[in-house]
Amino acid sequence: MTTTSFTQVLPRVLFVNRHAAMGVLGDSFVASTKFEILKAFESPLLLPEFLADQSHPVSAIIAPVAVPVTADLIRLLPNLRLVVTTSTGVDHVDLVECRRRGISVANAGSSYSEDVADTAVGLLIDVFRRISAANRFVKQRLWPLKGDYPLGSKLGRKRIGVVGLGSIGSMVATRLEAFGCQISYSSRNRKPSVPYHYYMDVQEMASNSDALVICCELNDKTFHLINRDVFAALGKQGVIVNVARGGIVDEDEMVRCLREGEIGGAGLDVFEDEPNVPKELFELDNVVLSPHCAYTSLEGLEQLGKVLVGNIEAFFSNKPLLTPVL
């Protein structure tokens, strides 16, 4: 049933790409009695033709990172009033255009924060303690042949610099405190209520840290924030973990530093040109790679589904968005 009475039609929400969660959770991922989902990915038509074919206009769109909400796309949706992203980051949404047209934007809020924080910590431990590399060593049957595996480095008392102390950064910090790490952070603004040392300058933080964990958003100010100077400051034993966006790190520079031993190791869930990963990294044992899935646990995606549905239902009942960006 798509109508509640002969005069009322449910709002139509456009789903361009099939989301990973749908493969596991099915349509129940974003099911609601208060709106109708339009699945563009089930049609053989290209998107512009598909949209032209619809008799009833689309008023909201679910926008994963893979579907940038550009001015061109917005032009195809003249009745668009709401964008809900499946990510916390909204760097793939043309916010200027949305603001201009009075389109509201909501994101995933902190649906993913725990999972991303868990992965950040997992990657950090993996690099320092060589978990993935040693697992490879054992599974390749090398233990009886080669004897003991090279030693790793102790996590306790390591100085960890968290770049961006939002929802994810804070969770990373409280987790690492339990391991006896010393936490400092860099952020747009100092946060007076937190017990960690604040650095206005990331490079200065890097020179006083054993590892950097990147948890900030990607925008004009943070693009290539982690650059040659920061890597030099981090030093030969230093480790970088990136669970934010590839563009925050100068990837070519990072690859060079890793290959030449200028930094000690890296745990990376994101890259500048996904799914392409610099193949030079594949030769390195002190690097742990992950295909942008720090956020994808089943439980986290169930939570995401609730937030998506909650935002859409709130908007169309003229209630405040749960996780508004615009």
Next chain:
Amino acid sequence: MESIGVLMMCPMSSYLENELQKRFNLLRFWTSPEKSVFLETHRNSIRAVVGNAFAGADAQLINDLPKLEIVSSFSVGLDKIDLGICKDKGIRVTNTPDVLTEDVADLAIGLIIALLRRLCECDRYVRSGKWKQGDFKLTTKFSGKSVGIIGLGRIGTAIAKRAEAFSCPINYYSRTVKPDVAYKYYPTVVDLAKNSDILVVACPLSDETRHIVNRQVMDALGPKGVLINIGRGPHVDEQELVKALTEGRLGGAALDVFEKEPHVPEELFGLENVVLLPHVGSGTVETRNAMADLVVGNLEAHFSGKSLLTPVV
């Protein structure tokens, strides 16, 4: 002290070897092809044995060394030392507690995340180029899952403290209830397994705890539960574990220790819900050096008539 014979049972740390060599007459057991001849030759000069998790001082060795005064273990576990005979003969025993607690606990949590979030498989997925064909599958969240710890000693407590930072409810099994801890006690390991998502082995190995994780425990843990072993291989019935994993009765396992190291059951190599490490619980430069310092410190104390630093017997 240069004439004091110290028998080192196997390679364990070149730093330790150097430090022992500076102070004592270091005899490297593994370099001799004829062990019984070696012992016969040196039996009257060996006054100390340095062992570890792989090789210690069993009854036979102790009986072959009439001048043995002290066994200093490069480990906290004492399962490779015949403590009864040492007590009877007045042989001192020392180990390396505390200095390795944090590393082992850190590794336990690292293994949990690597297993639940499939970090090793993700790494493999990217390196093999598969990401270009599609995203990795969904994994299971760690934060908030219940963690059941077998043995709430130094290491078990350190693991609990870390897991709490991930909002994990903590359960434990121990020989007796610990009245001053806020965690939930279960009187049997099967009950603990039934009520936990993640089961961690963190108790000492003894006759009582051999195969403490048996088929019944694994079935109680179930196809959604996972086992983490950072204790000793014999804590787990390894043959049953292989069956439980290959038959899908157990959700997954992350193992740092095995019954017959360095040999690992073949069947485990191909499983993506299994993480395998070559006994690296205390394997950091910092901790192995601290452990070595304790071994040397204990031996020096003993041979200069001072109090031992970390005596067990």
